[in-house]
Structure formats: C-alpha cells, structure tokens
Amino acid sequence: MIRTEPSVADHLQNSQKIPARTRKADISRERVLGAAAKIFAERGYAGTTMRAVADRVGLQAASIYYHYRSKEDLIEAVIGTALVGVSQAVHLAVASLPASASGRDRIDSAIFAHLTSVLTFGDYALASRRVLGQIPAHVRRKHVALRDAYGNFWLELLESARVGGELRGDIDLHLARTFILGALNSALEWYKPQGKALHEIASQFSLLIDEGIFAQTRK
Amino acid sequence: MIRTEPSVADHLQNSQKIPARTRKADISRERVLGAAAKIFAERGYAGTTMRAVADRVGLQAASIYYHYRSKEDLIEAVIGTALVGVSQAVHLAVASLPASASGRDRIDSAIFAHLTSVLTFGDYALASRRVLGQIPAHVRRKHVALRDAYGNFWLELLESARVGGELRGDIDLHLARTFILGALNSALEWYKPQGKALHEIASQFSLLIDEGIFAQTRK
C-alpha cells in the first residue's frame, strides 16, 4: 500500500459525486478528515481535540468549523468512510466472482477484500474500530447498524458454505464469524506497509482461517 | 462466570500480600478500581473523568485521590491488573501440564486459560485492550513491555510445536501468534455470561484455531 490517502480521497469523491476538479474547500476538508482519523485512532474520541486536529493541518481550531459543524460530525464522517468503504469493497469482490465459485472461493475472496480494504483505509478503519464505543449514543446508532449489516453478510457467506457441505459441521457460525473478523481486524494493530506484502499476509490468513495451524492430524 | 469481581479482588490481594481481613480502605480502593475499569473500557482514557468514577461508587471526585495519586495511577492499576493476571493464569496453566504433553495440548491449554482469564477480568482486560494506546507515553512503556513478553511466550509455544513437527510448515509463526491472540481477544467484545458456557466457547475456538473452518478438503 504505497498510496493510502488517495484511495480514501477517491472513495469520498465517488460517493459524493464531486466533480473531478477539486476545489480548495474540498482539499482542506479532506486533509482535516485524514488528520482527524489519525488522531481519533491514537487518542480516542474524548482525547481528540479540535486544536490537535487543526494543528496537524496547519489551521486554527476555529477554521475546522467551516468544514464540519461539530466534533460529532467529524467522527461521524471518519467512521462512515471506513465502514461504507470496507463493506462496499467486500460486497463487490464477492459479487464479481463467477456463479460457479465455491463457498471457499467466496470466503477467501471476502477475506482478501476485507483485509485489503481495512488496511487501505488505515487510520479511518482504526479510528472506527477504536472509538465506535466511545461516541455519543445518538451518533453511534447508525454506525452500529451498518456494522451489524456487514456482519450479517459474513454470516450468510458462512451459511451458504455450510449448506454446500464445505464447512465443518461442528462449529457455531456466529462464533466463527466473530472469530474471523476479530482475527482479520487485529491486523490493523500491527500491519506496517514496510513489512510483508499485503497479498502474502492475506493468503496466510486464508490458510489459518480455512485450515488452522496444525498439520493434518485430523481424527 | 458468575463471580467476576471477586476473582479480581483475589488477584489483587494475592499479588499485594494484604491480610485476609480487608479493611475499609481496601474495600473502597477496590471498588474505585472496578468502577474505573468499566468506565475506561467504555469511554477511553480521556473520556473517563474522576467525577464519573466517583459517582459510580457513591463518592466525591476528590475522595478518589485518597486512594490513587492521579488518573494516571488509576489507569496503571487497571491495566496492570489485567496484564499480570492473564499472563500468570496462562503461564500457570501450561506449566502444570505433564512433561509428556504434546505441543497441541500445550497450545489448547493456553487457549483455554487465555480465554477464561481474559473474560474473568472482563472490564479490566477490556480497558487494557482499548486504552493502552491512549495513555501518556511514560505510563504506557512498562505495560507495552509486559504485553510483549506475554506475546513472546506464545511465540515460544508455537515454535516448540513446530520443532515437534506438529504445526503446518507453511505458516509464519509471528503472524499466527497475532492471528490467535486477535481472535481470542475479540471475544471480549461480545461475550456475555448469559450466553454459551465458557468451556464451550473455548473448545470451539480451539477447534477453529487448530483445524480451521473447512471440512477435510486438505490437498
């Protein structure tokens, strides 16, 4: 991932139908959002001050209010960007498989897309993961619903693989789902673009999720 | 887990060599700590106010300073309780296995102990997981070292299983370790004592980690 921020910018433009010729306001608005994502991720919701965000982009705190109405608006934009972005990427990846794809193909594709997009969204995803529980209840509600809908998509993925007889019969699918997402999201905490290539990490995770850590000792 | 708090109390007493006859100060001190753990976990470090903690135990904010010198002291105690508690529990569980135990026995035992103790420490573990990155650097240093030492223990567990030829040869052990811990710790986010029994969850996690989600399709 050499270009992290640009992808997020693209997402914002696409989802808001903004003309390609970005104006000054859009540039500032997006720089503020990126700075906010990083600081929210590092210090939590209450620990993030408008002054700290402003400092990071060379503005005065008051200037942020030209772009965002409040701190709540800011965190909402950060979380929304990550949640919608990841969800869209994964849906798209799975939907673009041929009809003949097996359950395992679909799950592996979802694993790859989830890991890739979560790491691409970097600070946005991290902020989303870390502060969703800290924000005011009326702001949280909508995003929790989004996250739950995404979780539901994974459950269906697992259910259809089980119907196809591919999945083990002795595991609880709800539990398997949180297990998978928990493991994938934990990559956010340590992944560094300088390390192992993203596709390598993704295929290792696929292997671990699909077949486990032990050699063929299945009884 | 019917008795969550008492276990934590026991841990505190054991680790600090306090006489069994608990005095008033100890009771208050521990109630403050428990309340702080819960609020830190919910609202993050900066989002937790001394007033909120005090309210929860029916004290005035100023009274907390009789038991803890500062907010930093308070979060340090919360995180330390969880980190030391979980680490001790897992070390103990693995150490108490017979010398003949296989690598898989040892890993399964560690999985069970980790999951059990993490869920037993509940709010303490949750606070530790969520705010470790939000606290002042000089407070964080010591706890990051503790956490890394614990991570190292897991790496050794995996390495010795690989030497024994039990583990797959095609997985990166560092990656497998974070994968496992990430998945186990994610249980903190959704586990409720009213749900499935703890030992059932633990054995499902063992199965998932050890053998993966798919039926025997190994090529």
Place this chain on the structure above:
DNA sequence: GTCTATACTTTGATAGAC
C-alpha cells in the same frame, strides 16, 4: 476516609474581522 470549596487548565464552539 470522605467531604466542601476552589485554583487553575483545557475544551468545544461562536462572533466578527479580513
């Protein structure tokens, strides 16, 4: 041990000049 009172700092947000 816990309280009331309070000093001092930082925060989110607004008003209005440029």
Place this chain on the structure above:
DNA sequence: GTCTATCAAAGTATAGAC
C-alpha cells in the same frame, strides 16, 4: 476560507474541615 478573540462548561488536582 481562515484568522483572532473570547466564552461557558468541564476537567484534574489541592487544601483543609470534619
């Protein structure tokens, strides 16, 4: 669009009575 100036509210922490 961004700035300076400013405010009311809320934060950590201390002092001293009880």
